[in-house]
Amino acid sequence: AQSVAQPEDQVNVAEGNPLTVKCTYSVSGNPYLFWYVQYPNRGLQFLLKYITGDNLVKGSYGFEAEFNKSQTSFHLKKPSALVSDSALYFCAVRAPTSGTYKYIFGTGTRLKVLA
Amino acid sequence: KAGVTQTPRYLIKTRGQQVTLSCSPISGHRSVSWYQQTPGQGLQFLFEYFSETQRNKGNFPGRFSGRQFSNSRSEMNVSTLELGDSALYLCASSPTLTQGSYEQYFGPGTRLTVT
Numbered sequence: 001a002q003s004v005a006q007p008e009d010q011v012n013v014a015e016g017n018p019l020t021v022k023c024t025y026s027v028s029g030n031p032y033l034f035w036y037v038q039y040p041n042r043g044l045q046f047l048l049k050y051i052t053g054d055n056l057v058k059g060s061y062g063f064e065a066e067f068n069k070s071q072t073s074f075h076l077k078k079p080s081a082l083v084s085d086s087a088l089y090f091c092a093v094r095a096p097t098s099g100t101y102k103y104i105f106g107t108g109t110r111l112k113v114l115a
Numbered sequence: 116k117a118g119v120t121q122t123p124r125y126l127i128k129t130r131g132q133q134v135t136l137s138c139s140p141i142s143g144h145r146s147v148s149w150y151q152q153t154p155g156q157g158l159q160f161l162f163e164y165f166s167e168t169q170r171n172k173g174n175f176p177g178r179f180s181g182r183q184f185s186n187s188r189s190e191m192n193v194s195t196l197e198l199g200d201s202a203l204y205l206c207a208s209s210p211t212l213t214q215g216s217y218e219q220y221f222g223p224g225t226r227l228t229v230t
Contacts, residue, residue: 032217034217034218034219036221041223042223042224043119043121043205043207043221043222043223043224044158044205044207044219044221045221046218046219046220049217049218051217090157090158094217097171098171100163100170100171101171102160102163102171102173103148103160103219104160105150105157105158105160106157107156107157108157108158
């Protein structure tokens with residue numbers, strides 16, 4: 001079955017430290033991968049995507065993600081965390097289904113950046 | 116461009132009632148998807164509409180239905196509400212694939228509470 005897994009419900013990191021939010025996926029064919037962020041009482045906001053090309057993709061607010069085909073992973077990273085990065089992060093994959101496609105989301109990882 | 120708008124933002128309904136939620140996509144976007152977000156289940160895909168046709172459907176009972184109008188605006192209806200339908204309902208729009216973009220743009224959501 002096609003799926004996305006975010007193994008950590010919550011990640012705590014001190015401000016200024018590097019952060020990683022993990023995501024692994026299972027999908028047939030070439031994966032189209034996405035990261036979104038959700039702030040309280042808001043919808044999801046697009047951060048970055050991997051479609052093809054360079055395995056390291058850069059996105060908004062200093063975030064980047066590394067696509068690793070052999071490990072079927074797409075971890076979100078940031079070299080230096082800010083308190084304002086505290087939010088709920090979702091990984092998603094665009095998966096083929098019945099002649100079309102759908103988006104499958106992970107269950108989300110809550111990031112807490114401590115001052 | 117204006118973002119995805121959803122109305123109403125908050126709703127309180129009683130078990131057994133029905134409810135209609137509305138979504139206006141970003142201008143020029145023809146695909147509209149609906150998701151249910153709950154703390155325990157994350158984002159669950161409800162359905163997707165493209166050019167007034169339901170292109171994809173998630174695993175929800177028939178009480179959940181939707182439609183899309185010629186101007187791409189979409190509505191979602193839930194009949195015979197149950198307590199478990201309490202959730203944040205998110206609408207997302209995306210441009211056509213010919214525009215080379217695959218990410219989705221989310222509205223702020225409608226918070227539905229069923230009592």
